[in-house]
Amino acid sequence: MSEAKDIGFQVKTPTKLCDDPNCPFHGSLKVRGKLLSGKVVSVSSNKLAVVLRESYKHDTKYMRYLKRRAKLHAHLPPCLELKVGDIATVAECRPIAKTVSFVVVDKSAGSAATMLETAV
Ligand SMILES: [Zn+2]
Numbered sequence: 179m180s181e182a183k184d185i186g187f188q189v190k191t192p193t194k195l196c197d198d199p200n201c202p203f204h205g206s207l208k209v210r211g212k213l214l215s216g217k218v219v220s221v222s223s224n225k226l227a228v229v230l231r232e233s234y235k236h237d238t239k240y241m242r243y244l245k246r247r248a249k250l251h252a253h254l255p256p257c258l259e260l261k262v263g264d265i266a267t268v269a270e271c272r273p274i275a276k277t278v279s280f281v282v283v284d285k286s287a288g289s290a291a292t293m294l295e296t297a298v
Pocket of ligand 1: 192194195196197198201202203204205255256257258
């Protein structure tokens with residue numbers, strides 16, 4: 179693949195190229211559905227990133243907010259370089275593995291991601 183394609187979400191196109199078939203920019207992976215963002219807590223060599231999302235849930239009985247954390251496994255194409263601690267934007271895709279149905283599409287959380295996340 180020579181050219182990055184438009185994935186349909188308003189995210190930055192990576193400057194690097196890759197030949198990963200499961201890359202939404204350079205492969206044949208289609209993304210649709212949710213666009214989420216979170217903090218990268220683990221990056222593995224087999225193209226996997228673990229993204230931690232934190233949210234607050236209102237406790238109606240005790241009138242306070244409870245902190246909720248959810249880890250999400252996302253496929254990491256080689257054209258995107260992520261480190262632990264980065265903020266990543268992930269897009270929903272078909273299931274790539276048993277627990278992987280998201281793919282990293284951007285290194286930092288863009289305004290498009292936060293906008294869509296509140297709309298969902
Ligand atoms: Zn790529």
